[in-house]
Amino acid sequence: MVVAAPASGSGKTTVATGLMAALTARGTAVSPHKVGPDYIDPGYHALATGRPGRNLDPWLTSPELIVPLFLHGFQQGPVGAGVAVVEGVMGLYDGAAEQGEFASTAHVAKLLDAPVVLVVDASAAGRSVAATVHGFRTYGDIRLGGVVLNRIGSDGHERMCREAVEELGVPVLGALRRRDDIETPSRHLGLVPAAERSAEAVATVERLGALVAASCDLDALMALARTAPDLYAEPWDPREQVVPVPERPRIAVAGGPAFTFGYAENEELLAAAGAEVVRFDPLRDERLPDGTRGVVIGGGFPEMYASGLSANEPLRRDLAAFATAGGPGGGGGPVYAECAGLLYLASELDGKPMCGVLKDVTATMAPRLTLGYRSAVAVSDSIVARTGERVRGHEFHRTVTEPGHGDTAAWQWTTSGPQGFVQGRCVASYLHLHWAGEPAFAERLTRGAAT
Template sequence: MSARALIIGAPRSGSGKTSVTIGLLRAFARRGVKVRGIKTGPDYIDPGFHEAATGAPGLNLDSWAMAPELLRHLVSEHAEDTELLIIESAMGLFDGIRSEPGRTGAASDLASLFGIPVLLVLDVSGQSRTAAAIACGFVHYDPQVRIAGCILNRAGSERHRHLCTDAINDIGLPVVGTVLRDPSLTLPERHLGLVQAHEHPEVDAHIDRLADAMEASLDLDAIFAAAAPLHIPSGSAELALAPPGQRIALAQDAAFTFLYPHLGRHWRACGAELVPFSPLANEAPADGCDVCWLPGGYPELHAGRLAAADNFRTGLARFAERHPVHGECGGYMVLGEKLEDADGVTHRMAGLLSHGTSFAKRKMNLGYRQATLLVDGPLGRKGDRIRGHEFHYARVVSPGHDEPLAQIADGLGTPIGPSGARRGLVSGSFFHAIARGEID
């Protein structure tokens, strides 16, 4: 089966890309199309909605963190037994960092690398013919990126729709439909983005409403025709993050959710077994596992329950006497001595590392990171370079006395300093690992 692909892009965040993407995924699935979603950049929440819309696992692709050969491998793998890939851009279509060509992290990198056309979502609220000027800029900004058409979003009336559509058609760009303003189509958000799909109380009904809106408003046949067949050279998984063990005890519940889909899939493909357990249910890592992984999530929303989970804490401590334990972001917070929640209440955590964190004293940390490991561990060997990112509002309020896990730099290579902590077989950091960096 030869898959077709299309990127859903926009001038900025908040234009409605996610609602359009989710609605299209469900609408095509209703038609019997084998459709799957992909999210560009390090957003680990939206792939959950893509999966909820289609029943097929989602994927993140990041042109900065992932080398081209790994991108080719992941896209080819995701396109297996698929007719249509809908790729949702993060932020604006061309928004990335100033890096080498094709490695900026922007969705436009994927458009040029794989020859995937872009369907532009324009939020036309507060404008009319100016929408055509914006669309014209997108058409001519980068000759390697082909804009195949536009979706108008949040139009206020039929007259408004006609004004925008006529102006855009006049520059030779087709408009494949218009979604009228409807606040009920908006997805709920919180401090790290959307409320996750599995937490939405009526996620399936909401996705159905989005699909109904897309079916009523957009030309699905024209959208499918705008997608281009994928012709991708073979790639390589050499720079994928290796499984940290053969049997991986994986914390998995409402407090620990942020494991990238490509990591779990690659670890299983390498023969590893993921053994989930729930700290919120007071469960400890299973006997017989050889490593424990505490992913990111929202421990600050569940700090009281985690503090009361005595079996989890004592079982984790016993496990750490014999096997490696690694925590990313929220997992790193739980491995420390204490966590202060948004109300200023301090809760006891696992105490396997000596730092303390606070969500009450908040500061947003956001950006790509390059980590050089200072010790062997679950992320790799000493000296390995790992590419990933940070996105958190919590901060370290007491640094503790453990040795750092890595030296980190930003996406441009500017040194930031030591990051994370390690003690014995326990390690952690606010850093989310995505892929291995290239070897010089």
């Protein structure tokens, strides 16, 4: 089932994550999914279900890959899942700018032929919520399976809203009361990632699960999910996307609280390409893992941990040495960095020393958020891309670098000029990519690490 809402802020993350946790607590294996490019919600989904949170984004991959990627997540493990819960993005019909409903929750729901549960914020309305539900039921051609009322104020308020919605013939599958004690804290890029909050995040997810279990008809929701028809497609298999190298090079992927953004399929593709994928935490580890032949530094919040990252001088030196002289014959080792990784490789972030791989690049916080899908073209060869190749990615940051690109830039997209840096076998930019849409990148990085 797909959990959607009329607009952002309606409570779909609360309901979706709580539903995942509640069903998991009942012994059901839940496959968690998120529409769109967001990294943060899938972290809470993983806590709720014990399975990787996976993204379904037609823009980053393709519409044709949505069902195979969905089935890949659903069938993961020896027995697969018993139910899939897909959290939507923004409002139900909000997708890529100026492209209609493309990449919207409605688009993905139709690709999956899945019933939709609409989460409606009833905090400032009574019977009028029925007008909202009526509009969403009649606009477009999604299959609206039921409604969950959120932020209900009293028994009387609930009765009023329920009666109005049920007069439409739409079942009310739950009603959540207003609660302030389970809100997940936010910062400049949205919710605080689950990996940063550890025990607090676990407790929040448990409370969400208890709230949904007490407020929603779980049996009715499961029955709704069972109305989704079978999907006739082969699951996405990373082993079919790449040709493995025989050398098994060790590729170290940055993790820990400062680097929490990454798509599970990216690491699966690296492993399928023959890499031994290992983790390191730039806040704690004083050197790269022994035998590292390649490095991936994804997104996250290094600006929140700049002091700690800067204080770990041994790792900063080790990574700089690897990037400049860590390859065969003394050449630089391959380093792929996105967004947070770009900031970490700069000479400084908000005045604090970073790795200095990009020696003349400084990064600072910016007054405005940069957010959106990007259609990009590679303007130079790099460890992953070839000049002229086109990719689809997204930006999501509130920092800027000076300069914005090097003498050899990585990308260019329609909203700006050259972007990012290619320096030796290091490539770094603000562009986030889902490698299921570009599997050759994983193969090229792995081959580069092996030679």
